[in-house]
Amino acid sequence: MYNRYGDISKFVTNPEHLVITEDKSVYISREEDYDIMVDLEDCCDSFENIKPFIVTVAKHVCELDNTVQRFHNTMRFNGKPLGLASLPSPRGILRFDFNKCMVKCNQEREFSFKLELIYIENPNSAALVYWATNENNEFVAEFEYKNGKFFLRKYGMIDLIPDDWDTSD
Secondary structure, three states: OOOOOOOHHHOOOOHHHOOEOOOOEEEOOOOOOOOOEEEOOOOOOOHHHHHHHHHHHHHOHHHHHHHHHHHHHHEEEOOOOHHHHEOOOOOOOOOEEHHHHEEEOOOOOOOOEEEEEEEEEEOOEEEEEEEEOOOOOEEEEEEEEEOOEEEEEEEOOEEOOOOOOOOOO
């Protein structure tokens, strides 16, 4: 399942070839390839300034998707009462603290989601929106870009994911 988006030639990696649509979307992969779009509707920077980051995201889509799949296959709720691990959240939203509720499992399970959309609100974070392929479901995986690397920060309702989640016990 890994490396689903591994063909870098199917992505727009030249900032000069990026084109923004009327609805503030930018296609980084054609429909006949991976059909992935970046949504800049809530972006706080100009299109010209954000182009280099869009290209950076496009070049790392495979790596980001592999990280999401690895998290999906590695981490599980620890079975403790979930109320103890919930974070203060806006009404109608449930968030859990990674450090208080997740444990390693290393058990492969089906990852039946497809990357559909990437939200970029600022030039140091990207939110990947996944849609289920076998049911009506979706989730968001958020990444922070710092020191030239992407770090998973949120997976669905799991929040506050540390830099070293995949190396710590």
